[in-house]
Amino acid sequence: MSFSVTEPSRLQKSVAGALVVIYALVTIMPLAWIIATGFKSPNDAIAYPPKVVFEPTLEGYVNLFTTRTRMSPDALEEIGQPETWYDKIVRQYDMVISGPSRYGERFLNSVIIGFGSTFLSVFLGTLAAYAFSRFKVPLKDDLMFFILSTRMMPPIAVAIPIFLMFRQLGLSDTHLGMILLYTAVNLSLSVWLLKGFIDEIPVEYEEAALIDGYTRFQAFYKVVLPQATTGIASTAIFCLIFAWNEYAFAVLLTSGTAQTAPPFIPTIIGVGKDWPAVAAGTTLFLVPVMVFTILLRKHLLRGITFGAVRK
Amino acid sequence: MAEIVIRNLRKEFGAFVAVQESTFTVADGEFFMLLGPSGCGKTTTLRMIAGLELPTSGQILLDGKDVAQMRASARDIAFVFQMFALYPHMNVRKNISYPLLSQGMSRRDVRSKVEEVARILDIESILDRPVGGLSSGDRQRVALGRAIVRQPKAFLMDEPLGALDAEFRERMAEELRALHDRMGATTVYVTHDQLEAMQMGDKIVVMNHGVVEQWGTPQEIYDRPATMFVANFIGSPPMNFLRFEATLEPGAATARLSGVDIPIPPLESGVSGRELVLGVRPEHVRLGTDGAYRGEVIATEYLGTTQIVTLKSPNGTLRVRAPSGQPVHVGERVSLDFNTATLSLFDAGSGQAMKVDRAAVRAAMKEQSHG
Numbered sequence: 239m240s241f242s243v244t245e246p247s248r249l250q251k252s253v254a255g256a257l258v259v260i261y262a263l264v265t266i267m268p269l270a271w272i273i274a275t276g277f278k279s280p281n282d283a284i285a286y287p288p289k290v291v292f293e294p295t296l297e298g299y300v301n302l303f304t305t306r307t308r309m310s311p312d313a314l315e316e317i318g319q320p321e322t323w324y325d326k327i328v329r330q331y332d333m334v335i336s337g338p339s340r341y342g343e344r345f346l347n348s349v350i351i352g353f354g355s356t357f358l359s360v361f362l363g364t365l366a367a368y369a370f371s372r373f374k375v376p377l378k379d380d381l382m383f384f385i386l387s388t389r390m391m392p393p394i395a396v397a398i399p400i401f402l403m404f405r406q407l408g409l410s411d412t413h414l415g416m417i418l419l420y421t422a423v424n425l426s427l428s429v430w431l432l433k434g435f436i437d438e439i440p441v442e443y444e445e446a447a448l449i450d451g452y453t454r455f456q457a458f459y460k461v462v463l464p465q466a467t468t469g470i471a472s473t474a475i476f477c478l479i480f481a482w483n484e485y486a487f488a489v490l491l492t493s494g495t496a497q498t499a500p501p502f503i504p505t506i507i508g509v510g511k512d513w514p515a516v517a518a519g520t521t522l523f524l525v526p527v528m529v530f531t532i533l534l535r536k537h538l539l540r541g542i543t544f545g546a547v548r549k
Numbered sequence: 550m551a552e553i554v555i556r557n558l559r560k561e562f563g564a565f566v567a568v569q570e571s572t573f574t575v576a577d578g579e580f581f582m583l584l585g586p587s588g589c590g591k592t593t594t595l596r597m598i599a600g601l602e603l604p605t606s607g608q609i610l611l612d613g614k615d616v617a618q619m620r621a622s623a624r625d626i627a628f629v630f631q632m633f634a635l636y637p638h639m640n641v642r643k644n645i646s647y648p649l650l651s652q653g654m655s656r657r658d659v660r661s662k663v664e665e666v667a668r669i670l671d672i673e674s675i676l677d678r679p680v681g682g683l684s685s686g687d688r689q690r691v692a693l694g695r696a697i698v699r700q701p702k703a704f705l706m707d708e709p710l711g712a713l714d715a716e717f718r719e720r721m722a723e724e725l726r727a728l729h730d731r732m733g734a735t736t737v738y739v740t741h742d743q744l745e746a747m748q749m750g751d752k753i754v755v756m757n758h759g760v761v762e763q764w765g766t767p768q769e770i771y772d773r774p775a776t777m778f779v780a781n782f783i784g785s786p787p788m789n790f791l792r793f794e795a796t797l798e799p800g801a802a803t804a805r806l807s808g809v810d811i812p813i814p815p816l817e818s819g820v821s822g823r824e825l826v827l828g829v830r831p832e833h834v835r836l837g838t839d840g841a842y843r844g845e846v847i848a849t850e851y852l853g854t855t856q857i858v859t860l861k862s863p864n865g866t867l868r869v870r871a872p873s874g875q876p877v878h879v880g881e882r883v884s885l886d887f888n889t890a891t892l893s894l895f896d897a898g899s900g901q902a903m904k905v906d907r908a909a910v911r912a913a914m915k916e917q918s919h920g
Contacts, residue, residue: 281756297578437797440632440634442630442632443634445601445628445630446630446634446695447636447647448620448621448700449599449600449621449622449626449627449648450647450648450651451648451651451652451699452622452651461636
């Protein structure tokens with residue numbers, strides 16, 4: 239591939255560089271603030287003017303993972319001196335740890351529902367996109383438009399019908415229900431994105447495989463899929479980010495067993511002071527998506543330019 | 550190796566007819582060219598032989614067995630694509646092994662077969678390289694390797710040299726022809742390049758608008774084009790067409806063009822008051838000074854050993870290939886002498902060639918030279 243682009247001047251380069259740095263700072267600021275707040279004490283967290291330099295503490299993380307009980311000085315004396323570092327942190331407030339919080343479970347629910355629906359969206363999306371890309375499907379354009387049209391209204395507009403349907407079907411507050419719901423929302427995006435990627439793969443590869451003695455499914459599995467990894471990876475990231483961050487349906491449809499982390503995190507705030515625990519919960523919640531994105535980064539970078547380069 | 554017989558093969562895409570009732574035979578071991586301009590149905594025909602498209606009707610006999618409606622994988626045919634279609638996620642060795650693996654051949658046999666093929670094609674040194682970084686010539690060889698490794702009944706090639714640079718094309722064409730001569734495999738080769746077809750093919754089918762215009766050896770097609778389309782498509786510059794109206798008896802040996810009698814090969818059947826076309830190859834015209842049929846020189850192109858002279862005659866423009874030593878000046882009026890035995894006559898309405906008796910002309914000329 240060869241195209242001629244004039245080399246930008248030094249001034250242009252430095253202006254562009256400065257803009258990128260400013261943009262990066264603006265984007266990273268809120269994140270950095272949340273991460274910092276997670277290591278502050280509750281008083282530092284709400285201090286005014288805001289504290290940029292502070293003494294870090296793991297109090298937020300301890301509060302995030304535990305439930306605590308306030309005790310009278312007599313009772314505390316009976317228990318004796320705190321033994322572990324986290325007991326000591328809690329004891330400053332005349333409290334003892336009474337058990338683990340539900341954050342772990344909620345986090346696990348998010349993992350199950352987020353990755354489950356991502357897998358299902360990408361799996362079904364790949365098959366559908368392949369069929370739309372390669373076969374004569376009656377009313378193909380209309381069907382593709384219909385699939386896209388499911389994205390045209392905000393999903394929350396159908397919250398009440400879905401709420402009633404889920405109750406009728408016994409899907410309320412179940413992992414399966416949430417996986418199906420997020421898959422339904424993500425599927426249109428996944429079909430459209432993947433169709434674009436598969437359209438770019440020349441048909442000749444499959445035809446060569448057909449002639450080399452393979453069945454249509456083997457050609458799809460062994461020849462098309464390996465070449466569609468870029469598209470599959472970027473689609474998976476988009477699907478995961480949506481399912482992972484979704485809040486409205488999670489509040490509405492889950493309350494106990496299948497509750498995901500987003501509706502749970504705000505409930506940590508309790509009496510109104512525990513911002514560090516909320517920030518800690520948010521910080522940890524960011525980690526899986528970050529790891530997933532970093533793992534697929536190589537594919538994603540190529541994915542962003544999809545359609546731009548003809549192979 | 551096999552003989553391929555195509556009988557009344559037809560392919561429609563909705564209302565569009567891509568191939569209309571094609572019929573031809575590819576003999577065992579032949580290097581067979583499907584030639585025509587783009588959109589003429591040659592690639593569709595090839596894809597039907599391969600099983601990548603199913604014909605609307607008609608038969609494809611492979612070694613006497615009708616395979617027209619069979620799956621591609623069941624036909625035992627190899628296909629070389631224009632863009633080679635090497636599997637990009639596999640290295641050279643895996644690409645060549647791939648057709649063998651589908652047959653469940655043991656790994657040891659696959660290995661030795663692939664190495665044998667690599668030796669034939671001289672690509673042993675790149676066997677473990679990924680296909681991404683290969684030069685186009687090497688890709689071409691790998692694509693050929695993937696085709697020959699299975700020893701299929703026939704090879705189908707869709708403009709395999711189309712993606713190569715001009716200088717490399719010629720070498721690859723020679724290699725391809727040499728490989729064919731060595732293996733004697735039935736090969737059907739699609740091209741839009743008439744030179745390539747003439748140079749490499751044992752037989753050529755010329756197609757246009759889904760119709761087989763002519764089917765024969767390169768000499769037959771060049772010397773005796775069956776239609777005006779073939780006459781115009783083959784040869785560079787193409788055959789000249791001189792239009793005239795005539796009434797001719799069967800066996801007539803002259804035609805009157807703009808008041809001048811020009812000897813023609815005797816017609817087998819007569820015509821009355823029809824518009825005819827006299828077809829003359831550029832190299833079959835002699836420019837002189839004393840003939841009756843004349844034209845005005847309007848341009849000359851110098852080509853080294855020959856020159857192409859463009860002339861305006863009363864019956865149309867001609868391009869003539871003359872020796873470059875012959876002095877010709879623009880604006881000059883020269884006489885045109887045609888080599889009678891090589892002339893073709895077409896019916897202007899249908900574009901079809903008229904049957905003529907060339908043997909009679911040759912016999913007469915022989916007698917002349919002896920006498």
